[in-house]
Amino acid sequence: MIEEAVLQRVLGAALRTGGEFAEVFAEDRRSSSALLDDGRVEELTSGRDRGAGIRVVVGETTGFAHTADLTEAGLVAAAEAAAAAAKGGGGGTRTVALTRRATSRGYDIEAYPGDVAKARKVELLTRADDIARSSGSAISQVSVSYGDNRRRILVANSDGLLAEDDTVRTFFAVSCVATGDTGMQTGRESIGHTVGFELFDMYDVDELARRAAGRALTKLAARPAPSGQMPVVIASGGGGVLFHEACGHGLEADLVAKGASVFRDRVGQRVASPGVTVVDDGTMAKEWGNIAIDDEGNPAQRNVLIDDGVLTDYMWDQLRARKEGRRSSGNGRRQSYQHLPMVRMTNTYLLAGADDPDDIVASTERGVLVKHLGGGQVNTATGDFVFGMTEAYLIEDGEVTEPLREGNLIGNGPEVLQRIDALGNDFAMGPPGTCGKDGQGVPVGDGVPTLRVSSLTIGGTAA
Amino acid sequence: MTALAASPLDPPDDGCAELLDLAARVAREAAPSEQVEAFVGRSSYTTVRVHGAEVESFTAATTAGIGVRVVRDHRQGFAWAGSLDPDVVSDALAEARDNAAFAEPDEWVGLAEPDGVAPVPFDAFDPSVAALAAERKIDLALELERMVRAGDPRVTGVRVASFSDSSGRFAVATSTGVAGTSRGAWCSMGVLALAADGDETYTGHGTTVGFRPDELDLQEAADDAVRRATRLFGARPVPSQRLAVVLEPRLAASVVGLLGGTLTGDRVLKGRSPFADRLGDTIASPLLTLVDDPTDHRSYGADTYDGEGLACRRNVLVADGDLQGFLYDSATGRRAGRRSTGSAVRGISSTPSVGCQALAVAPGTGTHDDLVAGLDRGLYVQSMTGWHSGVNAVSGDVSVGVEGLMIRDGQLAEPVREVTIASTLQRMLLDITAVGADVEWLPGGTGCPTLVVGDLSLSGA
Structure with a gap:
């Protein structure tokens, strides 16, 4: 993307005002998407974004500037702006010798979406629309979206690091509206992986459309969710966002350092029930949060955060790790070249236990089975979180009975970790997610086995 | 052939005029059987984040981009790019044209047509936003952090205090005769207070926003953040x-x-x-x-x-x-x-x-x-x-x-x-x-x- 000699000169310009650390992050992203709605392929969109973000660190201060101009003059101007913003004490000339770091994600992209005819992408949309609409006469509206992007990044920094990555992601989603006597209900299914068009060899679009339609149809008969505290069984693959919110964010070292995490000073302590092991793993092949290197050039890692109930470590980016004299855990990510990196999750999941998932439900007298969770949100300082149930059922006398309307669950991260009283042997990853933090979104994955939390508050309207 | 109407109002400045000119040039590329719309924007912003009486980050940048919509035979295609370089702009037009071929026709699809409604000029582009010195922005953010920390003994810290400003211009022009351009500028500040008492910690958020820096009310933002962080113990x-x-x-x-x-x-x-x-x-x-x-x-x-x-x-x-x-x-x-x-x-x-x-x-x-x-x-x-x-x-x-x-x-x-x-x-x-x-x-x-x-x-x- 940018020649080594140019990178060296740009880093030199960035360090001229006395910066301790400087970095060039260049990105070239091409994306395409297609949308079917209301029975018609509405539009195809192509996008192209390319540029570089340059940061200079002096003491506690980071100066940052970005530019869409990747010529040497454009990069040097951005480097000078970043250096001026960071304002180091002394001047001087430093020459950085760059060493290219080999990167690998351990598998190949089989079909680059840019090489796939647009007509084939469009075919998938109409096919999913047909299947969803034929799933039931109550299906009143369907939208189907396809998206792919290819993101090439280059990172060079004053420590001499030079690394590049080339990431392809492909996404597909079906959303249905069902209309009945009680109003309208929605059902959505999505798939997304860090792969090319082979995504559609991994999944059956027909099945996806049927499931989305089925979810909306099922909810037509749903009764209001109960309100109050009760046991909650989370189905395999459907609720990884619980751990993303309940503990993931609180284990991000930047928030911990600012005193904004309930997990501060808890490393080495028991924070969860025995048997609970939580991992953040950027190396997980083909998953939505897969990266070969993070956006600071550090290789992706598998990081065990909670091991058998004991907090083992936080997640780290370069800046935070540097300040504490340790290595980054490969969790420095950013939305684009226009953003500063910060500590972010990749694929966050809870390892399987030994329980039979059917037994977990059967041993629950009265509670809620959550098949699928929507998004969630956490206040890392208190650990209080909420997340939405997009498919849930009542459990009565150990049997799954009626479907429930949507509602939020609310709980407290540290408390929920202690209240996990059953862990299934049926681990699965869930649908692709976008994690938002300080206004930046990055792709993340999550996964759980079937599990039970002995008590959570269900935010329904029924008594 | 297509006719381009003039914008009903004069562009408020040369920056807007330049963007409108670019949008109109793209719209003029429309073939006889197609409609073309170009939406062009350019904006500059700075963001200062402070923490612990130090500047945590200072970001300054200008971004620009174009979105091109092409409608032919009631089919719509779209392409965008984060650059206004001439080759990138012509690529976007070509991609949008190609994309249009794959959409299914719909009789209602099409660009806007002039509708005779007179625009009400709005030009909140106070020069004091762009003129504010970097040092002043830093001082404001540091001041806000100080005010929060001094607001209550239970305030243990500030996760972040920030100052942001943005000045932007955009223009849109179509081959159906619609043209318009405007600009805007604003600034805002935000702070997230952390307060602790015993083993309880709460956060409280305060913000203030204005069309001009002198409209920012730091005291109100600080009071709000402190009150919210301290009343839930x-x-x-x-x-x-x-x-x-x-x-x-x-x-x-x-x-x-x-x-x-x-x-x-x-x-x-x-x-x-x-x-x-x-x-x-x-x-x-x-x-x-x-x-x-x-x-x-x-x-x-x-x-x-x-x-x-x-x-x-x-x-x-x-x-x-x-x-x-x-x-x-x-x-x-x-x-x-x-x-x-x-x-x-x-x-x-x-x-x-x-x-x-x-x-x-x-x-x-x-x-x-x-x-x-x-x-x-x-x-x-x-x-x-x-x-x-x-x-x-x-x-x-x-x-x-x-x-x-x-x-x-x-x-x-x-x-x-x-x-x-x-x-x-x-x-x-x-x-x-x-x-x-x-x-x-x-x-x-x-x-x-x-x-x-x-x-x-x-x-x-």
């Missing part, structure tokens, strides 16, 4: 019950925004709005009157033109509880047999869609304190979480986590956390029992007073 769930809820302007605005979204033409026409067939019906308490009015220059969403280049205008959505109208862009307007309401919203990287720009609830009577005093038992909500996951705009189901203070005998009482409130949007609108006089103009563009909603389900202990 000892909070715990209360038992599940039904009760009245007081939503201050920033939270009421979320409910109003949810309602506004259900009144957009696209959702109405495609059967995704619970109010689609309710025009003329009473859908809310008679206390509620709601307009979407980007010509109201008090709104931070005010503008001269919409995303398709048509004049922004005042649209009444709900009057005294009765549903008066929906919002349309040109395509959904044609499909509904109506005119565009000038409600196309967009960014560089997306085609226009119908959206609310400057929602405003007409003020009622009574201060916030009066509204609290009028309740025997209720919940004053300080913050809501899970709005994006707990709200379904199609079914209207609403379920969110809240923190706040109980109201007992007209007084704020014990703090509450880890509870949810739930209802449906349809129910909540009818249950509005009071609308305050205290309209606040929020950063998102909405103007909203305090609302009291009579009867919600609280789930707690």
Whole structure:
């Protein structure tokens, strides 16, 4: 993307005002998407974004500037702006010798979406629309979206690091509206992986459309969710966002350092029930949060955060790790070249236990089975979180009975970790997610086995 | 051949004129059988974040981009790029043309046509925003952090205090004769306070926004952050019950925004709005009157033109509880047999869609304190979480986590956390029992007073 000699000169310009650390992050992203709605392929969109973000660190201060101009003059101007913003004490000339770091994600992209005819992408949309609409006469509206992007990044920094990555992601989603006597209900299914068009060899679009339609149809008969505290069984693959919110964010070292995490000073302590092991793993092949290197050039890692109930470590980016004299855990990510990196999750999941998932439900007298969770949100300082149930059922006398309307669950991260009283042997990853933090979104994955939390508050309207 | 109309107003400055010229040049590339629209923007911003009396980061940048829409045989294609380089712009036009071939035709699809509605000029571009020195921005952020730290002994820190400003220009031109350009500048500050007492930690957020730096009210933002971070100590769930809820302007605005979204033409026409067939019906308490009015220059969403280049205008959505109208862009307007309401919203990287720009609830009577005093038992909500996951705009189901203070005998009482409130949007609108006089103009563009909603389900202990 940018020649080594140019990178060296740009880093030199960035360090001229006395910066301790400087970095060039260049990105070239091409994306395409297609949308079917209301029975018609509405539009195809192509996008192209390319540029570089340059940061200079002096003491506690980071100066940052970005530019869409990747010529040497454009990069040097951005480097000078970043250096001026960071304002180091002394001047001087430093020459950085760059060493290219080999990167690998351990598998190949089989079909680059840019090489796939647009007509084939469009075919998938109409096919999913047909299947969803034929799933039931109550299906009143369907939208189907396809998206792919290819993101090439280059990172060079004053420590001499030079690394590049080339990431392809492909996404597909079906959303249905069902209309009945009680109003309208929605059902959505999505798939997304860090792969090319082979995504559609991994999944059956027909099945996806049927499931989305089925979810909306099922909810037509749903009764209001109960309100109050009760046991909650989370189905395999459907609720990884619980751990993303309940503990993931609180284990991000930047928030911990600012005193904004309930997990501060808890490393080495028991924070969860025995048997609970939580991992953040950027190396997980083909998953939505897969990266070969993070956006600071550090290789992706598998990081065990909670091991058998004991907090083992936080997640780290370069800046935070540097300040504490340790290595980054490969969790420095950013939305684009226009953003500063910060500590972010990749694929966050809870390892399987030994329980039979059917037994977990059967041993629950009265509670809620959550098949699928929507998004969630956490206040890392208190650990209080909420997340939405997009498919849930009542459990009565150990049997799954009626479907429930949507509602939020609310709980407290540290408390929920202690209240996990059953862990299934049926681990699965869930649908692709976008994690938002300080206004930046990055792709993340999550996964759980079937599990039970002995008590959570269900935010329904029924008594 | 295609004719290009001149913009009905002169461009406010050379920067706007240059963008309009570029947009018009692209639109002129339209072949006889096609329509072409170019939306071009350029903006500059700075963001200063401070922490622990030090500058944590200082970001400065200028971004620019173009979105090109091509319509041929009622098929629409779109492409965008984050650059205005001539080769990138011509690539975007070529891609948009190619994409159009793959869409399915729809008789309503097409660009906006001049509709004769005169634009109301809005030019909030105060030179003092761009002229503010970097040192001054840093000082303001440091000052805000200091004020928060000094605000209460229980404040243990500030996660971040920030200053941001942005100055932007955009232009849109079409081969159907629409052309418009405008500019805007604003600045804002935010702070997130952390307070601890024993083993409890709470956060409190304060913000201030202005069209000029001297409109920023640091004291108000600091007081707000400190008050929010320090009044929840000892909070715990209360038992599940039904009760009245007081939503201050920033939270009421979320409910109003949810309602506004259900009144957009696209959702109405495609059967995704619970109010689609309710025009003329009473859908809310008679206390509620709601307009979407980007010509109201008090709104931070005010503008001269919409995303398709048509004049922004005042649209009444709900009057005294009765549903008066929906919002349309040109395509959904044609499909509904109506005119565009000038409600196309967009960014560089997306085609226009119908959206609310400057929602405003007409003020009622009574201060916030009066509204609290009028309740025997209720919940004053300080913050809501899970709005994006707990709200379904199609079914209207609403379920969110809240923190706040109980109201007992007209007084704020014990703090509450880890509870949810739930209802449906349809129910909540009818249950509005009071609308305050205290309209606040929020950063998102909405103007909203305090609302009291009579009867919600609280789930707690």
